[in-house]
Amino acid sequence: MLFAFSVLVAGVLANKASNLMIDRAVERRDGDKHAAKTAKKLTTYIIYPLTAILALGVFGLPLSHLGTALGLIGLGISFALRDVIANFFSGILIMINKPFKINDQIEFEGLAGTVKDINIMATDVKTYDGRKIIVPNSKLYNDTVINNTAYDERRFDVLVGIGYEENIEKAKELALEALNDSEKVSKEHDVMVLVSDLNDSSVDLTLRGWTKPSRANLLGATSEVTQRVKEYYDEEGIDIPYPIRTVFMEDEN
Secondary structure: OHHHHHHHHHHHHHHHHHHHHHHHHHHHOOOOHHHHHHHHHHHHHHHHHHHHHHHHHHOOOOHHHHHHHHHHHHHHHHHHOHHHHHHHHHHHHHHHHOOOOOOOEEEEOOEEEEEEEEOOOEEEEEEOOOOEEEEEHHHHHHOOOEEOOOOOOEEEEEEEEEOOOOOHHHHHHHHHHHHHHOOOOOOOOOOEEEEEEEOOOOEEEEEEEEEOOOHHHHHHHHHHHHHHHHHHHHHHOOOOOOOOOOOOOOOOO
């Protein structure tokens, strides 16, 4: 009895020692704290069952019989909990491979938001309108995920239409000024203005620039450029037309 108790105490101490080594390794390598949390859970799931098996062996239960029984039970549990197991290992792979991290802004299955927490089974995402989405890790690891903040800067486009009678080169010049004068537009990349389409009532220009990748910066840069190009066009008398439709009415008489 005393020996069995000693085995249990040794298992608890082994788990604590394992957690301590994980913390030191993460601190030494400046690693991810969430990955350390996951590693601790994984070692706990391994150490405690092994401790229980050894303790039962001390009481005289043949380890071979116990191993067979545990194997059959494990097979049944793994089949019943295959989705849970898939989420568990997907969570580990997400923390190891880091396709995204805490505070990254991602898109998946038509949804978008900021990663707030990466747990062993699921990832918490806060949408831009303040809702919380709990996403199974297997879905995020196996399906396509767009990480909008993976790189330092991100491109954006602003579409502006001018009248057919306007000078396109002058309009492009003013649009370039609007891009270059905007504080939120990065100076690390060349800005561009392209003639992108000939619509029914306008010649469409696409203003292209780069900014910091967060949604707030993207919206801010787009808004600033749109406002500036409108002001510059108004100063120079360049028309931004409304859609126009001409209807011919036949006189029945």
